[in-house]
Amino acid sequence: MSTIKTKDLLEGGIIRDAGNAADFKTGDWRSNVPQFVEENCIHCMFCWIYCPDTAVAIDTSGEKTKMTGFIFDHCKGCGICAQHCPPAAKGKAAIVMVREEK
Numbered sequence: 001m002s003t004i005k006t007k008d009l010l011e012g013g014i015i016r017d018a019g020n021a022a023d024f025k026t027g028d029w030r031s032n033v034p035q036f037v038e039e040n041c042i043h044c045m046f047c048w049i050y051c052p053d054t055a056v057a058i059d060t061s062g063e064k065t066k067m068t069g070f071i072f073d074h075c076k077g078c079g080i081c082a083q084h085c086p087p088a089a090k091g092k093a094a095i096v097m098v099r100e101e102k
């Protein structure tokens with residue numbers, strides 16, 4: 001059995017490569033999960049802008065960019081997307097946070 005030495009361990013708290021969030025699957029941290037209510041979405045992209053990770057999926061193939069759902073490998077369930085989703089202010093939320101059953 002090989003022994004891991006202290007000098008072989010990576011230093012903590014250091015981001016060595018910028019923009020590397022997509023390389024790590026961190027979705028299993030969450031306890032809440034966003035649900036997309038597509039009929040209420042106005043495709044403003046606020047959720048995509050505010051998401052602290054790479055967890056909002058968009059489709060840029062058409063004339064207008066559209067929000068299409070979530071990438072759950074990266075979503076941490078923080079709920080920031082739901083807080084900034086404008087339709088919720090009119091009582092028609094396009095993102096609803098629910099408790100995730102594991």
Ligand code: SF4
Nearest residue numbers: 051075076078079081
């Ligand atoms: S819950 Fe948080 S991590 Fe998940 S999509 Fe919304 S803003 Fe991004």
Ligand code: SF4
Nearest residue numbers: 041042044045047085
């Ligand atoms: S913030 Fe809400 S309305 Fe805007 S694109 Fe995201 S889900 Fe749709």
